[in-house]
Amino acid sequence: MSTEKPRPTFQMDGHDVPFDEGQSILAAALAAGRYVPYLCYHPEFQPHGSCKVCTVKINGRTHASCTTPAHEGDVVESNVDELNDMRKGLVQFLFTEGNHFCPSCEASGNCTLQAVGYDLGMTSAHYSPLFPDRPLDASHPEVLLDFNRCILCELCVRASALVDKKSVFSLAGRGIQKHLVVNAESGKLADTELSVDDKAMSVCPVGVILRKRRGFQVPIGERKYDEHPIREVAVQKQKGE
Amino acid sequence: MTSPLDTAENPEKLRRVVIEPVSRVEGHGKVTILLDDQRKVHQVRLHIVEFRGFERFIQGRPYWEVPVMVQRLCGICPVSHHLAASKALDAIVGARKPTATAECVRRLMHYGQILQSHALHFYHLASPDLLFGFDSDPLKRNVVGVLAAYPDLARRGILLRKYGQEVIRITAGKRIHGTGSIPGGVNKSVTAAERDELLRPLADILAWARDGVRLVAELHRANRHLYDEFGTVRSSLLSIVGRDGKLDLYDGVLRARDADGKIIFDGVEPADYGAELRENVRSWSYMKFPFILSRGPADGWYKVGPLARIQNCDAIGTPLAEEARQELLASSPGALIHAPLAFHWARMIELLHAAEVIERLLADPALLGDDLVASGPRGRVAVGIIEAPRGTLIHHYEVDEHDLVTMCNLIVSTTHNNQAMNEAIREVARKYLDGHEPSEGLLNHIEVAIRAFDPCLSCATHALGKMPLAVEIVDASGALVERLVRDGERL
The missing domain is CATH 3.30.70.20 (Alpha-Beta Plaits)
Structure with a gap:
């Protein structure tokens, strides 16, 4: 019989996501293979939650998932139309603010x-x-x-x-x-x-x-996101692969 | 010599007929015709109404970005700009001689481009005029009409273009706006599987290309007088030719002949183009008017493109195309051919040549090599010249010590033909419009002459099929007298 204590979990879009104490919602989700879009986050650096693209709803309230620690029993919504539309708007703002050709x-x-x-x-x-x-x-x-x-x-x-x-x-x-x-x-x-x-x-x-x-x-077909979509790349990056 | 129809003496007393947009050409242009009360033509001009500005906004960008950025000039011949820029920038990275693999891949990309663009122009854009007649029913005078009346021919045209696009995809990474060619070489070679994919349909492509030449030759012979005389104006010719004098659409030296075929200059290295050519500016068009410096702006204009190339070279190095070329030359023994409609014949000979060159390149082991990029001592000035489907394309850059472009001059193929197109439509207007009330069919004659040059008016967009043509007739006070739409319906 194992004596290891089971990891706590929260729910994201109907799925259980295990996390370690102090881990953010975003880091735990990515580690569990659940993609949440983000731009300013990087697993090797302290998050600062500025781009807001990783915003999720935690127990009905919006939070930047990169800076919000996970808690046992949290109910998190991420891949829903309302949030994806908001994220798309943020990305569109960035495209129009700079010169992205x-x-x-x-x-x-x-x-x-x-x-x-x-x-x-x-x-x-x-x-x-x-x-x-x-x-x-x-x-x-x-x-x-x-x-x-x-x-x-x-x-x-x-x-x-x-x-x-x-x-x-x-x-x-x-x-x-x-x-x-x-x-x-x-x-x-x-x-x-x-x-x-x-x-x-x-x-x-x-x-x-x-x-x-x-x-x-680097020719077309061999670039980073030609080979794997960002959903896979972000998860691999979190796992240090 | 510039036609008297270039500028009317008293334009304020004349009525103005406008063809806008000119259809079944790449890009956006318009034609204005000034008529007096007896419908005599006094002025005819082809105006290019789009402004692009690439020469300015490429300044301050890093040089390695240029081949990818400038190709956005065009959706039909981006490969030409992509390669002309890469060839120019080879000098910046000191790649005086690209590797055998880079040369082979680039040439394959280029001849794929020639094949697809020529197929697009003849089968999709020009053939409706030639098969149905210039003033035939405009509802059928389009590629859909060709599909209905000549389904096999239209299908071949579509498949020929598709093949050229596949060659581009394999060498450049994408069918349109790829990234395969970079300063100093290429970023990929061709795999054996990709080569075999291109070899499979090649026998059909060659057979259809030969049939295409035969069809145009027959059309020409069946209506010899029209094809020889329509819009014909004598002018000099310009193109690059291979260093052996043979047709080479990828690389070579500049050669110009006068209207009688006498050499004006020959063996001019691309970097020295500025010593022989100048660009003139007119207030009524965004397109410049290049001319041969030694002849001056009034007499120094010239034609570029398939008809110029076929007659400017000493020979074509592939047997089927050379045989077809001899047949074309024999149709005008001892004299250069200046007829705009002969462009179609020359264009189909080049399409056949492109298919033959592709066959040779696919058999070249260098195509599969892995030595992709050359380098050498750094340069500051870069000139690249290539024969794009529509004619000679010149890219000229200067790059500073921080790797940023400080100067850019582009002379695109259609620009070289600017005066020639203007003169051709003046000739057509004089012959067909003088004394007649303009009708849709008569105005299409003007467009047929422009179309023969296969112009890319914006080098950015293209139109296909029947564009919404509106002709407005305005009296001397500027009031609208009459408005016609393309099908002749009066509004």
């Missing part, structure tokens, strides 16, 4: 924003685009920054500060003016300590931080 973007096929958009059935940006003017930073010999695609997830900010210990990136401005900046007196990436091996180079979910001269080297 998937047809010529080298991140196409590897982009979480694009993959989440497809997963939510987004067929157009719906809202009028703002077309912000965001010049590129090509000053670094090996890295290009295309701010047009930034969704303010702060993953690069967190990775650079917490893992790389360099704090190369920050967010500046407020509200609609909020934008990604480089922590250098000149404001140029070339004047930072960023290196291509940094963690900050690999966490961008869109196409902002790019290795130069790579472009379209």
Whole structure:
């Protein structure tokens, strides 16, 4: 007879989801193979719940699932029309806020924003685009920054500060003016300590931080989301696969 | 020499007939005709009314993005832009000579593009005019009419195009707007299974391509006078030819001939195109007017595209197409052919040539290789020239030390033919419209002349079948006198 105590569970869309004490609803759901769309979450970093795409209803009230700890017996709704429509709206806002031209973007096929958009059935940006003017930073010999695609997830900010210990990136401005900046007196990436091996180079979910001269080297059919849909990729990522 | 119908002396006293949009061509354009009270034609212009701006907004973008971005100019010939840009940017990454595999895959992609685009133009867009007559019932004068009256022919046209699209899918990753060609080479080669997939239908493709040439030759012979005279204007010719002088649609040097066939320049390297060609601007069209510098803007205009290429080269390196070419040349012994309707014949010869080249490339072991990208000393200026289905396509870029594009100049195929198309419709208007009340059938004559050049007016969109054509006749004070819709119904 096993002496191991059974893990507590909550219910998500009618299914039991086991969790560990202190684990968030999102982390537990993904670990159990249940996909919840998200953009700013990353299993290796402390969540900060800013994108709101992972919003679920817990016992009838909406919460960001990445920052809400699971409790025994919680009743969670996630894959329902009301929430998916809200998520789609958020993704459409992001598409219209920046300049996201998937047809010529080298991140196409590897982009979480694009993959989440497809997963939510987004067929157009719906809202009028703002077309912000965001010049590129090509000053670094090996890295290009295309701010047009930034969704303010702060993953690069967190990775650079917490893992790389360099704090190369920050967010500046407020509200609609909020934008990604480089922590250098000149404001140029070339004047930072960023290196291509940094963690900050690999966490961008869109196409902002790019290795130069790579472009379209990976053919269509072999890109990240060509091979597996985001539902599978997100679950594998949570499990560290 | 520019026609006197380019600009009327007293336009304010004339009435204006507008054909808008021009149908069964790629993109959006309009024709304006100025008539006096006796219906004599005083001015005819083909206007390109779309503004694209690619040359400006590509500035400031990283160079490796360019081949994928600029191909969005067009939904019909994106491969041409994709390859012209890649070929240009080879110079930036120092790939003076691409690997054998890259060259083979790119060529296969390009000839697949030529095959599908030529099939689309002849069978879907142009054949209704040629099979039914220019002023036949407009309700039948479209691809659906061709399907009803000539089902086998229409089916072959559709399958030929499909085959070309499959070649593109396998080499570029997608049928439209793929990513296969990159600066310095390609991002994938072809697998043995993919090659075999393309080999299976090839015998049919070659047979149908030969039948296509035969059909156009017969149409030409059956109505010799019309095909020789319709919209015919003499002009110089321009294309690239292979370094051996043979037809090469993928790579080569620039050659121009005058209207009599005498060489104006030859062996001009792509990077030196600016020494021979200039672009002129007119206030009434967004499309520029290129000309041969040594001849000046008034006399230096020229034709590009299949008819220019077939006559500009010394020979075609594939036997069936060369035999067909000799037959075309024999129809005008000792003199260049300038008839717009002969474009169709030349186009079908090129379609046959493309099928033969595809057959050769599929037999080349380099196609399956894995050495995909070349590199070398970094360059700053990039020029790539390719013969797109509609003619010579020039891409010219400058890239700074931070990898961003600082200058872009694109001269697309249709732009080269701008003056030639204008002159051809002036000739048609003079011959068919002068003294007549404009009718749908007569106005379609104008469109037939434009269509022969297979223009891609926006290089961004295309129209198929019967577009909503409206013709407005306005008196000298600007008041609407009469409005016709395409089927002749008066509103």
